[in-house]
Amino acid sequence: MTTTTSTAVELQHFIAGTWHDGSGSAFSSVNPARPSETVAHGLQAGAADVDHAMRSAVAAKHGWAHTPPHERGAVLLRTAAILEEHAPAWGRELAREEGKTLAEGQGEVLRAAQIFRYYGNDGDREAGGIYSSPRRGEKILVTRKPLGVVGVVTPFNFPIAIPAWKLAPALAYGNTVVWKPASTVPLLAVRLAQAMEQAGLPSGVLSLLIGPGPLGTALVEHAALDGLSFTGSTGVGRSLAAAAAGRGVPIQAEMGGKNAAIVLADADLELAAEQVMLGAFRSSGQKCTATSRLIVADGVADEFLTMLRDRAEALVVGEPTDHATHMGPVINGGAQASIQSGIHRALAQGASLLTGGLPYTDTARSTGYFVAPTILELPASGQADVWREELFGPVLAVRRASSAAAAFDLANDSEFGLSAALFTQDLTLALEGMEELDVGILHVNSESAGADPHVPFGGVKKSGYGPKEQGQSAKEFYSHTTTVYLRGGQAHRG
Numbered sequence: 001m002t003t004t005t006s007t008a009v010e011l012q013h014f015i016a017g018t019w020h021d022g023s024g025s026a027f028s029s030v031n032p033a034r035p036s037e038t039v040a041h042g043l044q045a046g047a048a049d050v051d052h053a054m055r056s057a058v059a060a061k062h063g064w065a066h067t068p069p070h071e072r073g074a075v076l077l078r079t080a081a082i083l084e085e086h087a088p089a090w091g092r093e094l095a096r097e098e099g100k101t102l103a104e105g106q107g108e109v110l111r112a113a114q115i116f117r118y119y120g121n122d123g124d125r126e127a128g129g130i131y132s133s134p135r136r137g138e139k140i141l142v143t144r145k146p147l148g149v150v151g152v153v154t155p156f157n158f159p160i161a162i163p164a165w166k167l168a169p170a171l172a173y174g175n176t177v178v179w180k181p182a183s184t185v186p187l188l189a190v191r192l193a194q195a196m197e198q199a200g201l202p203s204g205v206l207s208l209l210i211g212p213g214p215l216g217t218a219l220v221e222h223a224a225l226d227g228l229s230f231t232g233s234t235g236v237g238r239s240l241a242a243a244a245a246g247r248g249v250p251i252q253a254e255m256g257g258k259n260a261a262i263v264l265a266d267a268d269l270e271l272a273a274e275q276v277m278l279g280a281f282r283s284s285g286q287k288c289t290a291t292s293r294l295i296v297a298d299g300v301a302d303e304f305l306t307m308l309r310d311r312a313e314a315l316v317v318g319e320p321t322d323h324a325t326h327m328g329p330v331i332n333g334g335a336q337a338s339i340q341s342g343i344h345r346a347l348a349q350g351a352s353l354l355t356g357g358l359p360y361t362d363t364a365r366s367t368g369y370f371v372a373p374t375i376l377e378l379p380a381s382g383q384a385d386v387w388r389e390e391l392f393g394p395v396l397a398v399r400r401a402s403s404a405a406a407a408f409d410l411a412n413d414s415e416f417g418l419s420a421a422l423f424t425q426d427l428t429l430a431l432e433g434m435e436e437l438d439v440g441i442l443h444v445n446s447e448s449a450g451a452d453p454h455v456p457f458g459g460v461k462k463s464g465y466g467p468k469e470q471g472q473s474a475k476e477f478y479s480h481t482t483t484v485y486l487r488g489g490q491a492h493r494g
């Protein structure tokens with residue numbers, strides 16, 4: 001469905017097994033490193049397209065739910081192979097459209113393939129349970145069935161991996177899907193839908209609609225929707241959750257984080273410095289799991305902050321598709337402005353700037369949406385919005401702690417509880433951290449970001465709403481149980 005003009009790709013929407021122009025207004029995505037360069041353009045999907053997609057998902061629902069799980073899995077496995085084959089090219093497109101580095105872009109396409117492979121094989125694993133009954137001649141079975149039509153709303157920062165970890169389980173467990181990706185990164189969404197089309201996904205099982213936020217609202221308000229999975233900002237997640245709750249639709253919403261790295265006095269500082277850098281600055285800090293707070297033990301703070309500053313200053317920031325680059329731009333001008341204003345506010349509230357903070361002045365970077373890797377040390381007390389609010393950019397806020405217990409308290413000083421990274425070589429302190437830190441994901445001696453398809457992913461406190469993602473949690477969200485009391489059809493003899 002796509003034709004490449006000079007550089008820009010023409011976008012269409014995938015509905016009922018074919019590619020259509022949208023019924024909405026014109027839009028385009030741009031390269032955030034060189035915003036004058038259009039990556040893809042087309043017409044947005046509109047409300048009529050949502051209805052068309054939902055009707056096609058309803059029409060396909062029975063057939064897909066009754067397709068043997070092994071056959072559904074085979075489509076996912078073929079998708080994985082197509083993603084692997086195209087990882088070099090699509091990873092480059094991802095870097096061009098989203099701004100993460102080439103290595104991260106290509107790695108992300110391969111990660112999507114890995115997720116499809118995991119769920120592609122899940123039909124061959126257990127599909128329920130069998131229990132004994134307190135009554136003679138009876139067994140109790142717990143079977144699983146799909147929810148039906150599931151809406152999927154995904155953010156810009158992982159244009160193919162986050163869609164993969166929603167679409168793959170939704171489809172593996174027999175749901176049909178209507179998917180709305182972030183309109184800032186439509187091209188990779190198109191690539192993923194093309195891969196599934198080529199893998200033989202039956203018509204109507206997946207629809208892709210590209211458009212602005214209100215499309216997500218139209219989805220959640222559609223009478224045929226049976227479930228919704230969302231990843232994105234806290235504000236949008238809460239409003240979709242409220243709308244879904246009002247209609248009795250189950251929702252899974254993965255939202256904000258203000259994730260801390262805690263470096264205790266006994267930590268291996270080289271290891272910690274390397275991992276904190278990755279956590280804070282990879283993908284320009286645009287991960288819900290990124291490290292945006294650092295809590296460092298008093299005794300090692302000066303030494304550690306010097307190590308960190310030197311490393312941050314050695315990062316190569318620039319063109320994402322250049323192999324030497326460590327960090328690219330942020331997604332758009334709005335994000336750049338809001339991150340810069342968060343930095344200014346922190347300085348006005350008494351933070352001291354360890355490195356970064358200022359806009360780039362060279363021609364190449366000042367025309368793109370670049371933000372310098374920034375480290376801010378905060379005063380011991382007082383108001384500091386940067387300690388609480390997610391900036392979603394390459395900004396690390398630092399506080400010092402006088403003891404491990406004080407460090408854990410500081411880490412918990414957040415309405416969010418997605419992930420944390422704890423650096424220590426002391427097993428007792430690691431165990432204490434496991435007990436004390438209120439997070440959904442804890443990394444001991446590794447960076448705060450990262451996820452694997454076979455284990456639960458998601459936060460506690462206000463980071464998430466509804467069931468977590470991945471592993472067993474995905475099965476629990478994307479299917480429901482039917483408890484079957486099973487007896488034979490004849491009078492019980494003995």
Ligand code: UN1
Binds near residue numbers: 231
């Ligand atoms: C990761 O840490 O590699 O939106 C993945 C996000 C998360 C995914 C993080 N849902 O950043």
